[in-house]
Amino acid sequence: MGGPVDVSGDQLRTIVERIEHVEKEISELTEGKREIYQEAKSNGFDPKVLREIVRLRKQDQKERDEHESLLEVYLRAINGACVSKAA
Amino acid sequence: MGGPVDVSGDQLRTIVERIEHVEKEISELTEGKREIYQEAKSNGFDPKVLREIVRLRKQDQKERDEHESLLEVYLRAINGACVSKAA
Amino acid sequence: MGGPVDVSGDQLRTIVERIEHVEKEISELTEGKREIYQEAKSNGFDPKVLREIVRLRKQDQKERDEHESLLEVYLRAINGACVSKAA
Amino acid sequence: MGGPVDVSGDQLRTIVERIEHVEKEISELTEGKREIYQEAKSNGFDPKVLREIVRLRKQDQKERDEHESLLEVYLRAINGACVSKAA
DNA sequence: ACGCAACGCATCCGCC
């Protein structure tokens, strides 16, 4: 224990403040999101269904990405060494 | 300080021990799972591919379930009040 | 089937896109946050401790706010509910 | 194409099923755990406190002390930030 | 040993 810790004090403070700043921005955006849902609801849209739609679209995209990488894994497994006894 | 506290004390102890017991069982099973993977690997199976397979099967099942409940949501939305202006 | 449905369809699409947009912004900021932690770590800071600090400071701030508003309530009660800032 | 592949296929299927079985058991135990907490709650125990107790009992005393002192050092560094290179 | 990913936990918000 000694000097280095003290030296880090300023760095530490900067880091923490940067994190806090970005977290503040995130929570503001989250708030904005909530307002969009509220507004939609007041226009007669069911928030639950809206969330479901958003969720599904996100998931579909993700699956597409995964299938791609999965394919890669399988191809490598076939070319490589999936099973030793079947070699 | 008197009886009631002691009664709660016993109950509390029982509860905590039950939880700890089930957690112990879980960690033992987790250990067993790890061993299965190890064994499979020593038999020449690529653990990564195995995990991918397990994961996919789980996901497929999940999706099936979700689609079901999703369908329900949509049907209710149609019968109910998804949009007021389009009514 | 006719106009009203299309109108709702457009509204719906707009809503969904707005939500997706704000979610994209959020995930970008989250990414930025991750990078800050990474950078800090590479400078020798323990991320876990950093997170703990951020968490504690948030909590302290919250308590401070609560305390402040409580104080305000008390002061207003004393003054007879006419002062806004305890001036 | 012939025997060996089929043999591997059977092995593979067996492995996957064994894994899925143990995972099923795990999730059932997890469910049981949840029920214990529910039951405790309905008997007037605060789940949060229960979890804390379990957590504390699990946690190694020594590690806790180390973590605590490290945190303290950091907090002092942030409040202080006084020295530049050697205390 | 590090980084990534999945799981479970704690918190928060909306609903009842």
Next chain:
DNA sequence: GGCGGATGCGTTGCGT
């Protein structure tokens, strides 16, 4: 004000 669901955090386990 309690409850359930959704979101974000933290932890643990896995692969590299």
